[in-house]
Amino acid sequence: xxxxxxxxxxxxxxxxxxxxxxxxxxxxxxxxxxxxxxxxxxxxxxxxxxxxxxxxxxxxxxxxxxxxxxxxxxxxxxxxxxxxxxxxxxxxxxxxxxxxxxxxxxxxxxxxxxxxxxxxxxxxxxxxxxxxxxxxxxxxxxxxxxxxxxxxxxxxxxxxxxxxxxxxxxxxxxxxxxxxxxxxxxxxxxxxxxxxxxxxxxxxxxxxxxxxxxxxxxxxxxxxxxxxxxxxxxxxxxxxxxxxxxxxxxxxxxxxxxxxxxxxxxxxxxxxxxxxxxxxxxxxxxxxxxxxxxxxxxxxxxxxxxxxxxxxxxxxxxxxxxxxxxxxxxxxxxxxxxxxxxxxxxxxxxxxxxxxxxxxxxxxxxxxxxxxxxxxxxxxxxxxxxxxxxxxxxxxxxxxxxxxxxxxxxxxxxxxxxx
Amino acid sequence: xxxxxxxxxxxxxxxxxxxxxxxxxxxxxxxxxxxxxxxxxxxxxxxxxxxxxxxxxxxxxxxxxxxxxxxxxxxxxxxxxxxxxxxxxxxxxxxxxxxxxxxxxxxxxxxxxxxxxxxxxxxxxxxxxxxxxxxxxxxxxxxxxxxxxxxxxxxxxxxxxxxxxxxxxxxxxxxxxxxxxxxxxxxxxxxxxxxxxxxxxxxxxxxxxxxxxxxxxxxxxxxxxxxxxxxxxxxxxxxxxxxxxxxxxxxxxxxxxxxxxxxxxxxxxxxxxxxxxxxxxxxxxxxxxxxxxxxxxxxxxxxxxxxxxxxxxxxxxxxxxxxxxxxxxxxxxxxxxxxxxxxxxxxxxxxxxxxxxxxxxxxxxxxxxxxxxxxxxxxxxxxxxxxxxxxxxxxxxxxxxxxxxxxxxxxxxxxxxxxxxxxxxxxxxxxxxxxxxxxxxxxxxxxxxxxxxxxxxxxxxxxxxxxxxxxxxxxxxxxxxxxxxxxxxxxxxxxxxxxxxxxxxxxxxxxxxxxxxxxxxxxxxxxxxxxxxxxxxxxxxxxxxxxxxxxxxxxxxxx
Numbered sequence: 001x002x003x004x005x006x007x008x009x010x011x012x013x014x015x016x017x018x019x020x021x022x023x024x025x026x027x028x029x030x031x032x033x034x035x036x037x038x039x040x041x042x043x044x045x046x047x048x049x050x051x052x053x054x055x056x057x058x059x060x061x062x063x064x065x066x067x068x069x070x071x072x073x074x075x076x077x078x079x080x081x082x083x084x085x086x087x088x089x090x091x092x093x094x095x096x097x098x099x100x101x102x103x104x105x106x107x108x109x110x111x112x113x114x115x116x117x118x119x120x121x122x123x124x125x126x127x128x129x130x131x132x133x134x135x136x137x138x139x140x141x142x143x144x145x146x147x148x149x150x151x152x153x154x155x156x157x158x159x160x161x162x163x164x165x166x167x168x169x170x171x172x173x174x175x176x177x178x179x180x181x182x183x184x185x186x187x188x189x190x191x192x193x194x195x196x197x198x199x200x201x202x203x204x205x206x207x208x209x210x211x212x213x214x215x216x217x218x219x220x221x222x223x224x225x226x227x228x229x230x231x232x233x234x235x236x237x238x239x240x241x242x243x244x245x246x247x248x249x250x251x252x253x254x255x256x257x258x259x260x261x262x263x264x265x266x267x268x269x270x271x272x273x274x275x276x277x278x279x280x281x282x283x284x285x286x287x288x289x290x291x292x293x294x295x296x297x298x299x300x301x302x303x304x305x306x307x308x309x310x311x312x313x314x315x316x317x318x319x320x321x322x323x324x325x326x327x328x329x330x331x332x333x334x335x336x337x338x339x340x341x342x343x344x345x346x347x348x349x350x351x352x353x354x355x356x357x358x359x360x361x362x363x364x365x366x367x368x369x370x371x372x373x374x375x376x377x378x379x380x381x382x383x384x385x386x387x388x389x390x391x392x393x394x395x396x397x398x399x400x401x402x403x404x405x406x407x408x409x410x411x412x413x414x415x416x417x418x419x
Numbered sequence: 420x421x422x423x424x425x426x427x428x429x430x431x432x433x434x435x436x437x438x439x440x441x442x443x444x445x446x447x448x449x450x451x452x453x454x455x456x457x458x459x460x461x462x463x464x465x466x467x468x469x470x471x472x473x474x475x476x477x478x479x480x481x482x483x484x485x486x487x488x489x490x491x492x493x494x495x496x497x498x499x500x501x502x503x504x505x506x507x508x509x510x511x512x513x514x515x516x517x518x519x520x521x522x523x524x525x526x527x528x529x530x531x532x533x534x535x536x537x538x539x540x541x542x543x544x545x546x547x548x549x550x551x552x553x554x555x556x557x558x559x560x561x562x563x564x565x566x567x568x569x570x571x572x573x574x575x576x577x578x579x580x581x582x583x584x585x586x587x588x589x590x591x592x593x594x595x596x597x598x599x600x601x602x603x604x605x606x607x608x609x610x611x612x613x614x615x616x617x618x619x620x621x622x623x624x625x626x627x628x629x630x631x632x633x634x635x636x637x638x639x640x641x642x643x644x645x646x647x648x649x650x651x652x653x654x655x656x657x658x659x660x661x662x663x664x665x666x667x668x669x670x671x672x673x674x675x676x677x678x679x680x681x682x683x684x685x686x687x688x689x690x691x692x693x694x695x696x697x698x699x700x701x702x703x704x705x706x707x708x709x710x711x712x713x714x715x716x717x718x719x720x721x722x723x724x725x726x727x728x729x730x731x732x733x734x735x736x737x738x739x740x741x742x743x744x745x746x747x748x749x750x751x752x753x754x755x756x757x758x759x760x761x762x763x764x765x766x767x768x769x770x771x772x773x774x775x776x777x778x779x780x781x782x783x784x785x786x787x788x789x790x791x792x793x794x795x796x797x798x799x800x801x802x803x804x805x806x807x808x809x810x811x812x813x814x815x816x817x818x819x820x821x822x823x824x825x826x827x828x829x830x831x832x833x834x835x836x837x838x839x840x841x842x843x844x845x846x847x848x849x850x851x852x853x854x855x856x857x858x859x860x861x862x863x864x865x866x867x868x869x870x871x872x873x874x875x876x877x878x879x880x881x882x883x884x885x886x887x888x889x890x891x892x893x894x895x896x897x898x899x900x901x902x903x904x905x906x907x908x909x910x911x912x913x914x915x916x917x918x919x920x921x922x923x924x925x926x927x928x929x930x931x932x933x934x935x936x937x938x939x940x941x942x943x944x945x946x947x948x949x950x951x952x953x954x955x956x957x958x959x960x961x962x963x964x965x966x967x968x969x970x971x972x973x974x975x976x977x978x
Contacts, residue, residue, distance in 0.1 A: 347597030
């Protein structure tokens with residue numbers, strides 16, 4: 001289901017029939033902004049994106065324009081990598097872009113590639129996304145046929161090829177350096193940082209921009225409506241709109257495009273139709289499974305933008321809002337969450353490899369009634385020992401929610417203990 | 420040069436140095452498993468976390484991947500750091516058996532050491548939940564893997580990818596199932612495979628040649644050099660002679676590479692590593708042998724040398740120095756060759772002498788350490804002018820051919836087993852045509868069977884000596900234990916010979932001999948035993964080679 005937000009930038013044409021067909025897409029303005037962009041200086045394009053306040057929608061929320069600006073001036077070749085791994089539980093927005101408006105993404109990626117003068121784009125798609133892969137692959141072929149990709153694009157003198165790559169279904173390949181390793185044909189183990197930030201040393205040691213699908217899809221719209229108007233749509237420091245993936249105990253789950261800073265409870269009640277069967281709200285996970293849980297009280301008056309959610313002790317992440325009603329057992333929820341991360345731990349660094357597995361075994365005890373009260377403290381301590389001590393953010397992705405569940409719903413864990 | 424503080428002490432480090440190395444400058448050890456100075460930094464073990472304060476802001480960082488910077492304040496011993504180390508150890512020890520009493524790495528295991536220093540916690544993990552992995556797996560002809568003890572530091576994986584470029588090992592599976600294994604279809608059988616045991620910080624990879632032979636605390640360690648080829652890798656000899664009932668034929672228990680940046684860095688080849696077996700081989704020559712009458716008693720070494728000297732003297736007296744040939748060896752030490760030169764070339768005027776022959780075995784040369792020239796002191800022989808360059812005598816293969824044809828009355832052979840070096844026919848001809856053959860050998864072989872007089876000589880591990888490697892670096896071996904049987908160092912043979920022949924070679928010990936070399940040869944001038952030190956010293960006029968990392972030219976990426 002596609003959202004019915006009042007301001008639809010990305011999803012504007014999602015309902016158009018056959019939009020994946022280039023002829024139809026062209027009628028709806030596809031590649032118009034690319035035509036404009038290639039007439040500008042590459043730096044001008046970057047400046048517009050910077051001015052728009054566009055932030056990374058993959059989870060980190062880092063300024064996209066600033067990231068593009070990190071590319072070293074004298075190092076070639078350069079690459080753009082579209083991160084379509086989308087494997088954070090609760091997140092399902094990139095898939096819609098792939099399926100409904102692939103040309104928007106391709107156009108955005110091409111504009112980005114032009115801005116950083118990249119010669120090759122890699123579209124990295126989650127392995128399980130069979131249908132989206134097919135749709136995007138066809139769209140790429142159509143773009144080539146019309147001269148939007150390939151040699152001397154739109155007679156600008158600039159050439160850029162587009163390559164498709166399917167992941168093998170590992171969560172960690174959504175982490176930008178894990179994704180790069182995977183693209184290079186290696187095991188998806190994240191790279192040690194610093195100093196190797198992809199913008200400086202990325203794919204095959206060359207400057208590489210890794211941006212999320214949604215982030216890049218916004219780029220043509222920014223050029224279309226102007227940076228100022230885009231910035232004005234959201235809340236301060238959070239330009240434009242976002243695709244909110246709404247799931248859980250909600251009447252109308254789906255993806256909703258709304259301005260950044262839309263109040264959380266408006267999303268839940270107004271757009272999502274509230275919690276079914278008259279049940280009460282217990283909690284919300286605001287930004288994918290790796291974000292801290294928010295209690296029902298904490299959800300009140302919470303604008304959904306990066307700063308406001310962070311101020312409340314959680315994060316907007318990929319804007320995957322998961323609604324939890326009073327019937328859900330938090331210990332069970334935690335077990336499912338930990339099970340996911342323990343399974344997806346790549347095994348490279350010790351705290352994550354050993355810690356997530358241990359957390360999993362402890363969390364299981366709350367389900368079968370064998371837990372003791374000290375297990376609650378042990379779990380908290382274990383999560384704390386993982387948090388911030390790992391190569392990539394997967395450690396924090398399991399530690400943050402675990403800690404927040406244990407702190408905010410300790411009574412439920414205590415009730416699940418046998419002594 | 421960044422100036423920083425580590426645990427309150429100031430230290431100036433070279434630019435780009437990481438905190439583990441910077442702390443080492445102050446003798447502070449930051450615990451670590453995955454970091455190895457010779458391999459790429461992966462930062463995966465997380466054991467080296469320290470507190471870093473930069474302009475008033477404190478944070479936690481891994482020391483291996485943090486470069487020393489001006490004004491940094493590093494804390495390696497605090498409650499916070501102790502907790503961090505304890506937590507990492509607890510993660511490791513969930514599944515890793517601390518079975519030091521039965522693990523062959525006990526006493527050399529960093530998990531054991533760090534646990535004693537930073538861990539000492541009670542296990543929160545029930546025994547039944549501990550995971551089990553493969554035990555006692557052959558990963559190669561010399562190496563055994565115990566996966567359960569592996570801490571997945573990937574040092575061995577990186578060694579095989581970066582240093583040898585062969586990539587036989589990898590980490591398979593992910594998360595809790597991650598396990599070190601052979602890459603399918605590959606066995607760990609490269610020429611440097613033994614090094615993976617050295618880099619393994621725990622008891623996961625052990626050496627079949629050594630495992631369960633000795634406990635490390637029984638062994639003594641002596642710094643020496645390998646004499647397996649002309650590189651002269653710096654090594655440690657780990658030896659033990661008190662418990663000979665365990666393995667009477669084995670005094671050296673193992674060899675380990677000793678770091679020398681310009682010679683072998685942290686590594687050594689397997690050929691050198693396992694070459695020590697010859698020291699205590701069953702066919703060691705333990706006493707002198709003679710073909711002449713002995714009046715019913717076994718001859719002493721001195722008596723045999725006296726006989727050799729007498730025979731050489733009489734041959735020279737009757738037929739001149741041209742009747743004597745010396746088939747010398749570039750495997751002899753500088754001291755041996757110096758006295759050989761003084762005795763035969765200087766004093767006895769023997770011209771038919773050389774150290775280089777076509778029959779000498781050539782080794783496999785590679786771009787890492789191995790040199791094709793297996794003689795450890797070819798350069799020394801050249802510098803000490805053992806071949807009387809410009810003289811009238813014959814050298815090399817001409818010398819051998821002449822000997823076979825019976826041109827010499829006396830042939831002295833040092834170390835070479837001519838019975839395998841030449842055809843049976845030639846060997847028989849040599850014996851038939853030569854009036855007298857004296858042989859200095861460390862092992863029994865075909866030549867010891869037929870030579871007139873044989874003197875048992877000490878091997879490299881039984882004597883102090885210096886060798887000049889192919890770079891021109893003079894390095895020395897140590898003498899952890901006495902020579903086998905009645906063997907004596909080669910230079911002592913020439914010294915005794917000299918005494919009998921009335922040639923003044925008055926040296927009380929090997930150091931005297933070495934210190935005297937400088938008085939005769941310009942390239943050794945001013946170099947004395949002490950100045951050679953543990954890292955060796957270049958010959959005069961030979962510049963230190965420029966540093967080049969020992970690594971394959973086609974390394975594989977980190978994983």
